[in-house]
Amino acid sequence: MCRFRCDSEVAAWPQHPRIGSEGWQCRAARKDRPPLEDAELFDVDRRDIVSRFAFWLEPRCDWSRLPRSQRLVGWCVALHGKPIEAVRARIGHHKWEAQTGIKRPEVKAAYPDVIGALHSGFSVTINPPRGRNLLLLEACSDQVWEAFFAYRIDRPFFWRRGENRFGKANRYEYWLRLYDRLDARDRSAIRRHIRSFDKRPRFSVLIPCYNSDLRFLRAAIRSVRGQLYPDWEICAVDDASEDPAVWRLLQSAAQREPRMKIHRRRERGHISAASNDALDMATGDFIVLLDHDDELALHALYFVALAINRQPDLKLIYGDEDKIDENGRRFSPYFKSQWNPDLFLVQNYAAHPAILHAGLARDARGFDSEYDGAQDHEFLLRCVERVDQSQIQRIPWLLYHWRATPHSTAEAVSAKPYALDARARAVEEYLQRHRIAAVVSTQGEFQRVRYAIPAELASIIIPTRDQASLLEKCLRSIKEKTDYELYEIIIVDNSSSESSTRELLQEVARDERIRVISVPGEFNYSKLCNRGAAAARGQVLLLLNNDIEVIDPGWLSELMSQVTRPEVGVVGASLWFPDGQLQHAGIVLSPERIGNYAYFRQRRGNTGYFSQLQLVRNVAAVTGACLAVRAEVYATLGGLNERDLSIAFNDIDFCLRVRELNLRVVWTPHAELIHRESSSRGLEDTEEKQGRFHQELRYMQQLWREPLHDDPFYNPNLDLTDELFTLAFPPRLRAPWKDFDRANKATGKGGSPNNGD
DSSP states (O other): OOEEEOOTTTOSOOOTTOOOBTBEEEETTOOOOOOGGGHHHHOTTOTTBOTTEEEEEOOOSOTTSOOSSEEEEEEEEESSSSOOOEEEEEETTEEEEOEEEEOOHHHHHHOTTSTTOTTOEEEEEEOOOSEEEEEEEEEEETTEEEEEEEEEEEEOSOOOTTOOOTTSTTHHHHHHHHHSOOOHHHHHHHHHHHHTOSOOOOEEEEEEESSOOHHHHHHHHHHHHTOSSOOEEEEEEEOOOSSHHHHHHHHHHHHHOTTEEEEEOSSOOHHHHHHHHHHHHOOSSEEEEOOTTOEEOTTHHHHHHHHHHHOTTOOEEEEEEEEEOTTSOEEEEEOOOSOOHHHHHHOOTTOTTEEEEHHHHHHTTSOOGGGTTSHHHHHHHHHHTTSOGGGEEEEEEEEEEEEOOTTSTTTOGGGSHHHHHHHHHHHHHHHHHTTOOEEEEEETTEEEEEEOOOOOOEEEEEEEOSOHHHHHHHHHHHHHHOOOOOEEEEEEEOOOOOHHHHHHHHHHTTSTTEEEEEOOSSOOHHHHHHHHHHHOOSSEEEEEOTTEEEOOTTHHHHHHHHHTSTTEEEEEEEEEOTTSBEEESOEEEETTTEEEETTTTOBTTOOOGGGGGGSOEEOSBOOTTEEEEEHHHHHHTTSSOTTTOSSSSHHHHHHHHHHHTTOEEEEEEEEEEEEOTTTTTOOSOSHHHHHHHHHHHHHHHHHTHHHHHSOTTSOTTBOOSSSTTSBOSSOSOOOHHHHHHHHHHHHTSOOOTTOOO
16 A cells, blocks of 8 residues: 655645645655645545555646646656556546556666666646546556556546637736735735844835826836835826826825826926936835836735845846736746856846846936837846946746736837847947947847857867768868858767778868867766867867858857857857757756756747747756857867766866856857767767766756756756746745744744845
C-alpha cells in the first residue's frame, strides 16, 4: 500500500483542490496521511495502489474543474522489481496511452541505480467523461498493469459564460484566481508588515491627463486611493483638455482626497510638459509614473516600500505588468527579467511601473517634449546612466495594469506611429552621449542597434574527431558565406582515425588561414577548446562545433561587433536545426536540468515572449556550440573547466564565471547558423557517458546553487519545465507578508521588513 505526500520541502498536504507547490510525489514506506477532509480524494488505502513506484506529477490543472481535454506530465520509476515498460491513464473503461521515454536527467541524478530513470518522463492527454470520476495512472511491467496514482476528479456538466478550459484561452484568469488574490487576512497581514517598516518613503504618483476617458481616469485614481501602503500623494495635471469634464472630475476627486494635488495647464503642452508639471508639484521621496487610463495593483506601493526598506540605496524600481481591457478583463501578463540593459535599450520593458528616486528624476531634468510618444523611454535612459546597476531592482509581482484600447500603445505600437520614430531617436541620443559608434534602425515595432564592426582577428576554434563530412561542410560554409574576412581557423583534432578525416585535415592545412593541432586522448571538449585558445592569435576567440553550418553572411560581423564592446564578455548566436526549428536562443537556468534552451523547437516566424526572439538581450548563458569571447577574458578565467566539466555544462559554467566579472552575456538573433546538435559526438546513451554526465550535473548543482534556483534573466512566475515562458503553477515565490506573520508567531514579538524572501 502506498501513501501519497507532498515533497518534504514544500510542507504538508495541499488544501483541496490545489496541488502542492512542487507537484505530487509518491514514495514507498511513508505513513503520512492527508487531512481527514482530503482522505477521499487521495484514496490512500486503496489496495490497487502499488508501493514500489516513485513518481512525480506536475501541477498543471484544477482537478475540481477539468476541461474536455487535459494533458498530464510527470515521471515514474520502479524502485524495485521489474522496470516500467509503459504508462497509461484510466477512468473506468476509458484508457489513454502515455508518451513515455521522455528524458529526465534530474531523476537519474536522484535515482542513479534505478533502471530507466533517465528516460522516466511521461506525458498523457486525457478526455475525462463529465461528472465526478476516479482517475488512475498505471504503469506496465511484463504486461501487468499496476496503479501508482489515484485521484478524484470532476469535469463540470456546464461552464460559466466566458469561462474556457484550463490551459487555453483563460489559463491566465485561472492563474489569477489561484495566485493573485488578496483576501481580508492577506490585507491585514500586509498592513501589519507596513507598520513594522523602519523607513516609510512617500510616493508621488504622477498622472498627466488629456481628454481622458472618465471611466478609466476614475479607475486610475481609485487604484491609488485603494493602496494598502498609505504614504502617497497624487499629482494630476490636466493638459488643457477640450473636454471640461476631465477637470471637473479631478476637482471632485481632490475635494474628497486631501493627498491629491491638481493643476490645469492654460494651453496644451503634450505629455512631457504635463508630466513635468506634475513632477514640479511632487514632494515625495519617490516618483511613480501612472498613465491616466492605467491602474496600480492594490499592493504595488507596499512591495516598492518593502524593497526600499531592504535596500535603501535603490534608485529605480520596476515590476511585472499585465494588460486590462475596457471591461476590466486582465490578460497578456509580462513577467520580466531582472535588469537587462541590452533588452532595455531597444524595448522599454521597465516603464510599467517605473518608480524613481525623486532626486534622480530631477537630476535627469524630467521629460523632453522632443520625444513625445517615447518620452518615458528617453527619460529612463537618461536616468539609468546616472545610477549603478545594483541600484536598479525588479519586483517579480504584478504591480501594474496597462489599459489596452484601440488607440493605446498597450494594444499596438502601430496605434502611435510617431512613437517609433521618437524611440529610435532616443536610442541614438543615448549612444551618442556615451560615444558608442553604432547605427540605429527600426525593425517592425522595435529598434536594432548595429555596433561598429572592429578590425580585429577572430580565431575560430573547432574541436573535431572524425566525421569528415560534417567538418568539411562547416569549413566550406565559413569560407563561402562569411563576409567578415579577418579570421583564422584552428582545428583541434582529437585522435581522428578515419582515413577520410586525415585526408581532409591534410588538405585544409594548405590554406594559410587554417591550422590543425593534434590533441590525442579521451574526448574532453573543455581541454580541446583550451588547447585551441592557447594556439590562437586573435583578439577574439570563437568556439564552434564541427556540426555547425553558416547560413547568414553577416553572422561573424554581428558576433564581432557585439563581443568587442567593453561591457560584454560572451556572445551567443541563433542556432537552428536543419528542419527549420530553433535550437538555441539563450539558456534558462534551472536547478534540476542546469540549463534549458529557450524557445527550443520553435518555428521560424515565432517572435517569442514579448518579441524576445527579435531582440538582442542579456541571458544567463549561451551554448558553447557557437560562443564568442575576447581572448583576454578567456585567459583571465583560465578557459573552460577541463577538470570537472569535460563534456557537459562547461559553457554554462564559463558564462556564470564571466558574469562574476561584471561582464554581460549577450544573445543576438542577428547571427544565424545551422547546428546538427550532437551529430559528431553522439548522445549520452552508455552507462559510462551517463555516469560522467551525472557527476558533472552534481558538480554544477553544488557550485552554482543560487543562480540555478533564480535565473536573473527569467522570472519566478514562469514555468521551468519544457514549457518555458508559460505560466508557472505555482510561482516560485513566497509572500513576504506571510513570512513576516510566521516570523512573528515563531518569536512572539514584532519583526522587521527583512523577513521573508
